[in-house]
Amino acid sequence: MRTVLIRPATHEDLAHIRALEQQTDTAAHWAEREYDALFAAEAPARVALVAVEEKAEGGIEGFVIARCALDEWEIENLVVAGSKRRRGVGGELVRELLLLARQRSATSVLLEVRESNLAARRLYEKLGFSETGRRRNYYLDPLEDALLLRSSLRIL
Ligand SMILES: CC(C)(COP(=O)(O)OP(=O)(O)OC[C@H]1O[C@@H](n2cnc3c(N)ncnc32)[C@H](O)[C@@H]1OP(=O)(O)O)[C@@H](O)C(=O)NCCC(=O)NCCS
Numbered sequence: 541m542r543t544v545l546i547r548p549a550t551h552e553d554l555a556h557i558r559a560l561e562q563q564t565d566t567a568a569h570w571a572e573r574e575y576d577a578l579f580a581a582e583a584p585a586r587v588a589l590v591a592v593e594e595k596a597e598g599g600i601e602g603f604v605i606a607r608c609a610l611d612e613w614e615i616e617n618l619v620v621a622g623s624k625r626r627r628g629v630g631g632e633l634v635r636e637l638l639l640l641a642r643q644r645s646a647t648s649v650l651l652e653v654r655e656s657n658l659a660a661r662r663l664y665e666k667l668g669f670s671e672t673g674r675r676r677n678y679y680l681d682p683l684e685d686a687l688l689l690r691s692s693l694r695i696l
Contacts, residue, residue: 542593544601544629546636549588551579556600557590560619566657568617578605585609589636591620591629604633606641606649613641615651618660630663638667642693649693652686654679664689 549557554575561567577583585608591601602620606613615637620630641649652675653660669689678686 542627543595544591544593544627544632546589546591546632549578549590549603553588553590553600553603554578556598557588557603557605560600560603560621561617563622564619566654566660567619570617586616587613587637587640589633591633602629602633604637606637608641608644608646611645611647613637613646613649615649625659630660631667634663634667638691638693647693649691651689652678653689655685655687661687661689664691667691 558570558572558575561569578586578588586605587608588603588605590603592599593601600621601624602618604618605616607616615634618630618633620633638649649669650672651664651669653664655674669691671687672690673688675686675688677683
C-alpha cells in the first residue's frame with residue numbers, strides 16, 4: 541500500500557518544490573531567492589509542508605506554503621505533481637495545514653484562486669472553505685478574476 545507522509549519542508553526540499561512549481565501553470569511563481577528566504581531567521585513567519593511517499597527517495601509529491609500572520613493564515617501556494625493528482629495528496633496537505641493553524645490559535649485561513657481553477661476550488665470547498673469575495677482582473681496571463689476563499693477555524 542502507498543503511504544504518503546506530510547512533513548515540514550527542509551532546505552533539501554527546496555529544489556524539488558521549485559521544480560514542481562515551475563512545471564505548474566496555475567501555481568504561484570516565486571523567484572529562487574524567495575524560496576531561499578523561507579528558512580531565513582528574519583523572514584516573515586511561514587509554514588511549508590511537503591508530501592513524500594514513504595519509500596521514495598528525494599522527490600516530493602506536493603507542497604503547500606502559507607504565511608502565518610497571527611490569527612489569520614494565508615495559503616500562498618499549493619501544488620501536487622501532475623502524475624500524483626486525485627489521490628488525496630492535496631487534501632492531506634491542506635488538512636494538515638488547517639490542523640497546524642488551529643493548534644497555533646489562528647482563527648481563519650484565507651487564499652485567492654483563479655476563478656477557472658475548478659480542481660482547486662472543489663478541493664477547498666470540500667475542506668470547508670467558502671467564498672468571501674472577488675478581485676476583478678487580479679491575475680494576468682490570462683487576465684482573470686480571483687475568488688477569495690476563507691476557512692473559519694473552529695476551536696477544538
Ligand atoms: C488543486 C490540486 C492541488 C489538487 O490536488 P489533488 O492531490 O489532486 O487533490 P485531491 O486528490 O486531494 O482532491 C480532493 C478533492 O478535490 C476535488 N478535485 C481535485 N482535483 C479535481 C479536478 N481535477 N476536478 C474536479 N475536482 C477535483 C475533488 O472534490 C477531490 O475529491 P475526490 O477525488 O474524492 O473527488 C492539484 O490539482 C494541483 O496541484 N493543481 C495545480 C496547482 C494549483 O492550481 N494549485 C492551487 C492554487 S490556489
